[in-house]
Amino acid sequence: MAYRILIIAPSWIGDCVMTQPLLNRLKHRQADTTIDVYAANWSKAVFSRMPEVHEVLTNPFGHGVLKLGLRYREGRALAKRHYDEVVVLPGSLKSALVPFFARIKIRTGFLGESRRGLLNNIHELDEVALPLMVERYAKLAQAPAETLKRPVSHPHLDIDVAQQHATLAALGLTQQAAVVFCPGAEYGPAKRWPSQHYAALAKRFIQDGKQIWLIGSNKDHEVAEEIKQLSGGQCINLCGKTQIDQAIDLIATAGLVVCNDSGLMHVAAAVGTPLVSVFGSSSPDHTPPLSDKAKILSLNLDCSPCFERICPLGHTHCLTQLWPDRVYDAAQTLLTSVTIAR
Template sequence: MSRDFFKRSDVKRLLIRSTNWIGDAVMTTPAVRAIRRHFPGASISLLAKPWVAPVFANSPHVDEIIVYEANGRHRGAMGPIRLARDLRRRDFDAAILLQNAIEAALIAFLAGIPMRVGFDTDARRLLLTHPVRCTKAIKAIHQTGYYLKILEGVGIPPRGQILELSVGDTNRQRAKEILTEQGALPGRRVIGLNPSATFGPAKQWFPERFAVLGDRLSRTLDAAIVIFGGPADRDLGNHIAGMMQAPVVDLSGRTSLGEAMALIERCDAFVTNDSGLMHVAAAVNTPLVAVFGSTNSTTTSPFSSTSRIVRVPIECSPCMKPVCPLGHMNCMRQVSVEVVAEAVEGLL
């Protein structure tokens, strides 16, 4: 493979295929920045699922977001074919696939995009014009660097691993309004709690401990406590709020992702499981404490100088299982409220 494959003069219209999860998308922001700096004159479009698109809505490195309407026009067996036809009309010169599934390569292939770059995972080498070998060493590094390795494979230099997330003035104004509506007093510290996480319960610290932690931080830091979460987390947020003695603002399932990003930016500290919102907090430079158990704190830790990881190393962790195979989640059970609270208080 020629390492000068991506000559600026060859690429006028470029497609980036985003990853499908919020946290992964945030960790691709250094790669998106590097692509823009390598092609300053190109028109760059980014293809993303609807729930991920807000991550890039205010990005200065993307000219257009194309929504993969997985539950609409592009749903079902024929959906990817319809999407490929939609992309073909845009006459892209090249596609960089940050999403690793074979579907991403198949859609780019069917769209007739002449230059297609991505890792050679998921048996998709034949669908890519420039497959980049994904080695064991690459899989072992932090995911911000992992995505940059795709670009290095075709001669695009990395431009640092710092995360970048543009929240936008509209979301910032809305976040201010939400906190005012909920009675969070101006000038008072705001502590965010994020008790949810996708990929199963093994990633989630215990709700009752989040409740005890919220009460403690409200008392010791004179802080307003805000609970975060998506639409599926309303019951969880309500459960934790109901266990707390201190006043609490439960926003789980009550904000858009853009609003949640702006609210996290306003937090003085954020306590979270390994999750998409953890990476949002890291990207907007909010001091955070992340509780890790079943997942790998080397590859998916918050990439931030103001973050602290709390975990208890035991023999079976990280197991990368969505549900604890032993049934007792000992890796999480050994993480005490005291340790997490001290980590937050130390940050502040």
């Protein structure tokens, strides 16, 4: 009989990508293991790229929503699936309620927010011993008292070439190793490299004969449109025009991605596209792009990382003083090293 595991997924696209090494470890921990994921609807595009996942079940709860009665009913419905173990990745009390109501025998996760009793296979988080998010997730495949088995593999998303071609055709694009910019950052403006810098960088790549695709959500459309206008209208603004699965396909076809610290940064790393990532208010010490083809740029100012959504000093020098020429040079060095490695 298969050993059935349910994963309570995190809420951010980058965090979802970083679960893949954990799922791989759980899949190979013992023979005949089936893994289902309980996740927001949008994240199915990410988890469908992971061969370890058998089924993605829709988590109907928005961020911060309690709805205790509905959680109880969800738990009782999940009980009929007879899971042997659940791994709860978010740290909130709310995320542990449904597995508890489902009476899943082994309920694994970090101690988190008042979760004693809700979880019974509890890990104590040592942030010094486990500095990376991907390591913290991977540790949950082991017994609480064990030291993490290293190395932890980089996250990987599968790519289907036929699906890539279908995405390109649907959007009227030609496959020519375009340069992709991901100018958005859901967390806030203190993580967004300035539009004028993206525009100046676009001009450099356009001079090199490259096509620029701007990719992100509908929330990023206005910023992307500004970049397009500042660069002379030569960029293709796709923000808000793609589904997440299409964005993954486009990033995988690209010759290079330049982005802020964002979920799409982790997607680019996981599909193996050469990547230059710009860090401002956040730090690569916890959630860096995990790829041998990634280059991280940060000015490491005394005031950063502050982890604020908006610069508390009002200037965002950590990003405004990171000049486009430096990003362009880093990209050229990266692309040369990737070519040599091939």
